[in-house]
Amino acid sequence: MSLLEILDHTGVFVFAITGALVAVRKEMDIFGFVVLALMPAVGGGTLRDIMLDVPVFWIVDNTYLFVTLAAAIVTFFAHRLIQRLSELLTWLDALGLSVFCAIGCAKALELGYGPVVAVVMGVITAVAGGIVRDVIANESPLVLHKEVYATAAFAGSVVFVVSPMPDQVSLLAAIITAFVVRGLGITFGLSLPTVKHS
Amino acid sequence: MSLLEILDHTGVFVFAITGALVAVRKEMDIFGFVVLALMPAVGGGTLRDIMLDVPVFWIVDNTYLFVTLAAAIVTFFAHRLIQRLSELLTWLDALGLSVFCAIGCAKALELGYGPVVAVVMGVITAVAGGIVRDVIANESPLVLHKEVYATAAFAGSVVFVVSPMPDQVSLLAAIITAFVVRGLGITFGLSLPTVKHS
Amino acid sequence: MSLLEILDHTGVFVFAITGALVAVRKEMDIFGFVVLALMPAVGGGTLRDIMLDVPVFWIVDNTYLFVTLAAAIVTFFAHRLIQRLSELLTWLDALGLSVFCAIGCAKALELGYGPVVAVVMGVITAVAGGIVRDVIANESPLVLHKEVYATAAFAGSVVFVVSPMPDQVSLLAAIITAFVVRGLGITFGLSLPTVKHS
Numbered sequence: 001m002s003l004l005e006i007l008d009h010t011g012v013f014v015f016a017i018t019g020a021l022v023a024v025r026k027e028m029d030i031f032g033f034v035v036l037a038l039m040p041a042v043g044g045g046t047l048r049d050i051m052l053d054v055p056v057f058w059i060v061d062n063t064y065l066f067v068t069l070a071a072a073i074v075t076f077f078a079h080r081l082i083q084r085l086s087e088l089l090t091w092l093d094a095l096g097l098s099v100f101c102a103i104g105c106a107k108a109l110e111l112g113y114g115p116v117v118a119v120v121m122g123v124i125t126a127v128a129g130g131i132v133r134d135v136i137a138n139e140s141p142l143v144l145h146k147e148v149y150a151t152a153a154f155a156g157s158v159v160f161v162v163s164p165m166p167d168q169v170s171l172l173a174a175i176i177t178a179f180v181v182r183g184l185g186i187t188f189g190l191s192l193p194t195v196k197h198s
Numbered sequence: 199m200s201l202l203e204i205l206d207h208t209g210v211f212v213f214a215i216t217g218a219l220v221a222v223r224k225e226m227d228i229f230g231f232v233v234l235a236l237m238p239a240v241g242g243g244t245l246r247d248i249m250l251d252v253p254v255f256w257i258v259d260n261t262y263l264f265v266t267l268a269a270a271i272v273t274f275f276a277h278r279l280i281q282r283l284s285e286l287l288t289w290l291d292a293l294g295l296s297v298f299c300a301i302g303c304a305k306a307l308e309l310g311y312g313p314v315v316a317v318v319m320g321v322i323t324a325v326a327g328g329i330v331r332d333v334i335a336n337e338s339p340l341v342l343h344k345e346v347y348a349t350a351a352f353a354g355s356v357v358f359v360v361s362p363m364p365d366q367v368s369l370l371a372a373i374i375t376a377f378v379v380r381g382l383g384i385t386f387g388l389s390l391p392t393v394k395h396s
Numbered sequence: 397m398s399l400l401e402i403l404d405h406t407g408v409f410v411f412a413i414t415g416a417l418v419a420v421r422k423e424m425d426i427f428g429f430v431v432l433a434l435m436p437a438v439g440g441g442t443l444r445d446i447m448l449d450v451p452v453f454w455i456v457d458n459t460y461l462f463v464t465l466a467a468a469i470v471t472f473f474a475h476r477l478i479q480r481l482s483e484l485l486t487w488l489d490a491l492g493l494s495v496f497c498a499i500g501c502a503k504a505l506e507l508g509y510g511p512v513v514a515v516v517m518g519v520i521t522a523v524a525g526g527i528v529r530d531v532i533a534n535e536s537p538l539v540l541h542k543e544v545y546a547t548a549a550f551a552g553s554v555v556f557v558v559s560p561m562p563d564q565v566s567l568l569a570a571i572i573t574a575f576v577v578r579g580l581g582i583t584f585g586l587s588l589p590t591v592k593h594s
Contacts, residue, residue, distance in 0.1 A: 029390035032342030144428030192425035227588035230540030
């Protein structure tokens with residue numbers, strides 16, 4: 001297993017926990033936990049693969065499903081403990097975000113798509129599943145309101161696309177960029193300006 | 199028309215009515231009825247076919263659309279009558295659920311996918327459309343809260359996958375299993391445990 | 397650039413503005429504007445292309461993304477001005493609706509699908525994205541309640557499908573039909589009957 005694969009599965013695990021934590025708040029049963037865990041964990045990549053018309057990644061490699069299932073079950077039984085780790089989770093989530101955008105971007109480029117589509121796919125891989133999670137939970141998606149979150153995925157994706165370095169180095173550069181941007185957002189509580197509706 | 203096809207179309211008709219009944223509650227117009235009827239009736243199977251990258255079933259066979267349309271129109275004009283049949287509907291819905299999970303599972307296996315993907319597709323075929331119905335109607339999906347519903351689809355799908363019997367027999371065994379599990383849930387008001395958020 | 401392409405891009409721009417205006421009401425950040433603008437602008441066509449299993453139109457031609465992005469940015473900075481143009485927007489939206497249903501319908505027929513699928517795709521192209529926009533914004537989709545909106549897309553699609561005239565003429569007839577139906581709805585405040593839930 002390469003470092004990238006380890007990071008990828010860690011990202012899936014942490015994203016799945018963010019979904020399961022919403023299920024805690026909504027007082028769902030174990031099936032609700034699994035569904036809400038699946039959305040952020042594999043939802044964005046699923047949408048990406050369907051749009052790029054390639055086999056859906058978790059259908060090819062079922063490990064992603066088992067990782068998600070594990071996260072849902074762990075959260076179901078240990079949600080009080082997990083909620084106390086919220087700061088750690090925020091940073092692991094930032095890591096997942098960074099890895100996901102780089103992977104989505106790389107996949108699109110490898111398939112021969114142009115830089116614009118690659119950046120869009122990077123952002124979709126990283127944030128679309130979280131939006132679906134919030135929509136299913138009947139909440140207005142947080143990422144659309146005010147946080148440096150999608151911006152981080154966008155920055156990472158752009159770095160990957162414009163990077164003239166070999167793929168492995170570009171991937172690392174993209175992950176670090178996204179992580180730093182997101183990390184600055186977390187540390188300083190930065191947020192994008194919103195409109196005031198009057 | 200085989201028995202399976204009759205059960206399949208009955209399932210589509212009943213699932214469509216469950217969608218249209220949400221449209222009654224939301225005081226929608228006839229178009230709203232059709233859209234909300236389509237979600238549970240063909241939504242899960244559509245998602246399954248898109249993920250498995252095969253032609254969408256109702257594009258191949260338009261009958262499913264007409265059955266759904268009929269259910270929407272009948273419910274629009276006779277919703278008071280239909281609402282009085284709620285117990286019958288619950289049991290027909292259980293039948294639809296059972297048939298859908300078996301069909302979804304069988305389709306995935308026939309296409310050469312493994313048992314894990316087949317079970318996932320069985321559950322998606324049976325419950326995904328109902329989730330989308332509730333999300334569009336701006337309600338938190340009932341199936342994620344507490345009911346032995348997805349569990350029944352899961353049980354039926356597992357039985358189909360592990361069954362060593364010929365396909366027709368496995369299909370029947372899966373349908374009966376799902377129906378019995380769901381039926382026990384209905385009869386005894388069983389529900390999965392949920393977390394208590396504190 | 398043909399007249400149809402100009403109308404198509406105008407439709408995308410106006411539909412994107414309707415999405416961005418929901419983002420104004422929800423006090424979202426610029427990313428929220430872009431996401432909500434994308435839904436009505438390219439969402440319906442994306443769903444259509446995925447269901448018909450052809451390359452997604454905006455992946456083939458990125459112009460649609462830039463038009464949407466422009467609409468989102470313009471609305472972010474000039475939403476007060478745009479909101480004062482609401483009547484103009486309503487009519488441009490009617491034009492977009494008319495063009496989208498004709499294009500969706502034409503695409504399905506060209507690919508060899510039958511009239512029923514073509515009409516469904518015409519309606520999906522025109523209205524599905526708007527439904528997703530409302531769902532993401534956590535609102536019950538307006539189009540499902542009471543307005544002559546989907547009906548206009550339906551009427552335009554049916555005219556296209558039954559028209560015995562050459563494609564260009566049929567396209568024009570479909571656009572005009574949808575626009576007139578929608579226009580009558582706007583002018584006279586027509587709406588489809590809804591059920592009364594009691």
